[in-house]
Amino acid sequence: MNENLPQSNPIPLSVLDLAPIVEGSNAGQSFQNSVELARHVEKLGYKRFWLAEHHNMTGIASSATSVVIGHIAGATTTIRVGSGGIMLPNHAPLVIAEQFGTLETLYPGRIDLGLGRAPGSDQLTAAALRRDRSSGGEHFPQQLAELRSYFHPDGTTKVRAVPGEGLNIPIWLLGSSGFSAKLSAELGLPFAFASHFSPDYTLPALELYRRQFKPSDALHQPYAMIGVNVIAADSDEEAEFLATSLQQQFLNLIRGNPGKMKPPVEDIDSLWSPYEKQIVQQQLRYTVTGSGETVKAKLQQILEETNADELIVNTSVYNHQARLRSFEILAEVWNK
Structure with a gap:
């Protein structure tokens, strides 16, 4: 696994794509x-x-995640593609x-x-997906052990994954x-924490991971990636608007009314109550907006706080076009 290699400075940046469907x-x-985004960030x-x-x-739009991964991998040549x-x-x-x-x-x-190990949806949808209602997150360790056994069988199972058996696919x-x-x-596996929507437990989770890490054939030392929301633009004001x-999105989630992404608005305070604003801002604490230099400075603060080995950016x-530009601005300032 290339996660064992010494890290360059600055640390790597990666992309989390939720395949958003916007209004209209x-x-x-x-x-x-x-x-288009995958080809763009590959070049960057x-x-x-x-x-x-x-x-x-x-x-x-990424419900059939494996299918979309294949579509993206087929449209690119060098960037790693996977599931997050x-x-x-x-x-x-x-x-x-x-x-x-x-x-x-x-x-x-x-x-x-x-x-x-979460359902990635509501409980009714989880039941429709799983059929077997006993297949919950509490069984995740056993499911993971079974999955890993198909890639590296010990000779005791008669069921074989073809293709799959013998392949060295990094598991996070x-x-x-x-x-x-x-x-x-x-x-002894690499760990990715969802700081971009669940910031409160970031530091305790990272500390727990590093303190209890046991070296393995997959990974010799702990490797932690954290999710951050980054919106970069040519000015701080434009980024705040975007x-x-x-x-x-998060306001509608806490109201129990998720839907397609809405256009930006000039006055966000007209849409939420002070209490809702507090909740959204707390959930989005690992969100960085601004011009390139502003974004870089804020991300450096997050790195100093977390000592993350890699950032995955949503x-x-x-x-x-503004989304493409955001990743471009971030790459430009990050690699200076």
């Missing part, structure tokens, strides 16, 4: 945008491009082993398998609490 658009356009030197599994959400993440309790481990074995066979040395555990931090430390789309803005 559709899933087809979302996938076209994702391809971003390390990996991950897609996240969500279901029953009209504003996110696959919600393993939604699937039979053998199916995921076969899917990612197929992806790795098609695109050797470029596929990451990030795994989470994703989390927003201490559960996955502890499990990834115990197994960020109101993300703020509206940029949720309504205008696709």
Whole structure:
């Protein structure tokens, strides 16, 4: 795994794409945008491009995550492509082993398998996905062990993943609490924390992961990546304006009314109560907006706080060209 290699300075930047569907658009356009974004950030030197599994959400198109990963990998040449993440309790481990074995066979040395234990949706949708209602997050360690056994069988099982068996696909555990931090430390796997929407437990989870980490064949020392929302623009004022789309997303989530991404607004304070504003701002504490230099300075503060080995960036803005520009500005200032 290349995560064992010494890190360059600055630390790597990666991309988390939620394949957003904006108001007035559709899933087809979302996938076209994702391809254009992946090619764009590949040229800019971003390390990996991950897609996240969500279901029953009209504003996110990446429900068939493995399929979209293959689409993105086929449209690019060097950037690592993977899941951020696959919600393993939604699937039979053998199916995921076969899917990612197929992806790795098609695109050797470029596929990451990030795994989470949440449903990626509401409980009713989870039941529709899983059928077996006993397949919950509490069984995640056993499901993970089964999945890993298909890639590296010990000779005791008669079921084989073809393709998949014998392939060295990096497995990451994703989390927003201490559960996955502890499990990834115990197994010696890289860990990605969802700071971009669950900031409160970031530092305790990272400390737990590093303190309890046990070296493994996959990873010799702890490697932690954190999620951050970054909205960069040519001025601080423009970035703050663009960020109101993300703020509206979270406002609608806490109101129980998720939907397609809305255009930015001039006066976000007219849309929320002081209490709602406080909740949204707390959830988006790991959100960085501004011009290039402003964004770089704020990200350096986050790195000093977390000592993260890698940042994975989510940029949720309504205008696709503004989204491309944001990643471009970030790459320019980060590599100075």
